[in-house]
Amino acid sequence: MSNNPVVAIIAAAGEGSRFGLDISKENPKQCRMLLDRPLYMWSLGEFISSAYINSIVLIGNEYILESMQNQIDALQCDKTIDVICGGTTRQQSVYLGLKRALSHTPCPTHVLIHDAARPLITTNDIDSMVREVIASGAATMASVVPDTVKRVDRDSLYIKETLNRDELYLAQTPQGGRLDWLLDAHQSLVLKGKEVTDDAACLEQAGHRVKVVPGSRFNIKVTHNEDMEICRYILSNRSL
Numbered sequence: 001m002s003n004n005p006v007v008a009i010i011a012a013a014g015e016g017s018r019f020g021l022d023i024s025k026e027n028p029k030q031c032r033m034l035l036d037r038p039l040y041m042w043s044l045g046e047f048i049s050s051a052y053i054n055s056i057v058l059i060g061n062e063y064i065l066e067s068m069q070n071q072i073d074a075l076q077c078d079k080t081i082d083v084i085c086g087g088t089t090r091q092q093s094v095y096l097g098l099k100r101a102l103s104h105t106p107c108p109t110h111v112l113i114h115d116a117a118r119p120l121i122t123t124n125d126i127d128s129m130v131r132e133v134i135a136s137g138a139a140t141m142a143s144v145v146p147d148t149v150k151r152v153d154r155d156s157l158y159i160k161e162t163l164n165r166d167e168l169y170l171a172q173t174p175q176g177g178r179l180d181w182l183l184d185a186h187q188s189l190v191l192k193g194k195e196v197t198d199d200a201a202c203l204e205q206a207g208h209r210v211k212v213v214p215g216s217r218f219n220i221k222v223t224h225n226e227d228m229e230i231c232r233y234i235l236s237n238r239s240l
Contacts, residue, residue, distance in 0.1 A: 004134050005054045007108035007179070008047040008126075009097035012040040012068075012116035013061045013086030026063045029222065030116045034231055039222060041071065042119035042235075048077055049123045052130040053112070055080035055104045057097040080104055090115075091195055091202070095186040101179060110134055112176035113199045117222045119231055121174065129174045129213050138177035138208045140200040141215035142169035172215045175199040181208055 012030040030040040040058070047053050060068045062085050069083045084100055086093030094113055101108050110133050114121060125141060132139040145168040151161040175198060176182075182199065185206035189196065196202050200210045218234055220227060 004109045005104075005106045006052055006110045006112065006130055006133075007101040007104055008050075008053050008056045008174075009094060009101065009111060009113045010040065010044055010047065010056065010058050010116050011086070011090055011093055011097070011113065012064075013059045013093045014090060014117075025061055028061065028064065030060075031064055031067070032228065034119055034228060035235055038071070039119050039228075040068075040116035043114055043116055043121050046121055046123045046126060047112075047114070048075070048079060048081075050126045050130070052127055053079070054106070054108065055082075055101070057082045057084060057100050059084055059086040059093045059097050061086060089195065091186070091189065094199060095190065098179065098183050098186060102183075108179050110176065111179045111182055112174040113182075114174040115221065118173055118219055119222065120216075120218050120220060120234055122216075125215060125219065126174060129176060132211055132213045133176045133178075136209075136211040138181060138200075138203045139211040139213050140175040140198075141172040141219065142212045143172060143215045143217050143219070144168075145170060146217075169212055171198055171200060172219050172221075173198070175210075177203055177208065177210075181206065 031038045034042060047056055058068060058081060065083055065085055072081050072083055082100055087096055112129055129139060129141055145165045149163045149165050149168060150159045151163060153160050185202045188206060189202060203210050222228060
């Protein structure tokens with residue numbers, strides 16, 4: 001275990017509009033039951049289990065904070081777990097989480113940021129990410145692209161280019177880095193009024209090199225309702 005205090009930020013404030021069914025801010029995707037627990041609780045449990053993680057910031061929206069807090073209290077966890085309200089975008093929510101992490105004791109030196117919509121992350125994956133983040137300063141979990149990738153004209157649907165998949169990876173979470181780097185990078189985006197799609201891109205915009213940690217193809221993001229069925233199958237057979 002490293003002497004560097006590490007905080008995990010779990011983003012669970014989104015609504016998940018592409019999921020379908022009766023999704024709303026009061027009944028978001030991340031609170032849907034996956035087997036015996038809400039979706040967000042699966043990844044939270046893995047971060048709690050990691051000996052590298054000192055504290056956690058769980059970010060929800062205003063409608064689910066009370067329910068989240070009640071579930072956290074029931075865990076009786078000996079790690080600090082703050083439940084906070086996020087912003088209107090993921091980027092804003094993560095920035096709020098980074099600022100809250102500054103109040104933790106001991107103050108974290110490094111941070112991992114994870115999307116609650118990826119419930120199949122494992123403690124081993126988390127530990128690998130922490131080691132690389134401390135060694136390199138910035139890292140993201142990502143998986144290789146197994147298929148041939150085509151760049152396609154959206155209007156005509158004709159292929160414009162075949163890309164070299166040997167240089168392509170699918171970004172996953174966790175992503176992370178030094179806490180001071182991420183705070184400065186997010187603050188810079190706020191001042192510029194700019195939005196990026198993930199925290200690796202945020203670090204890239206600030207001029208930091210981001211190392212890839214090879215991740216499992218099982219670390220899928222629940223986007224559509226059928227993804228829940230995939231997760232149920234994998235979790236039901238994980239120990240077999």
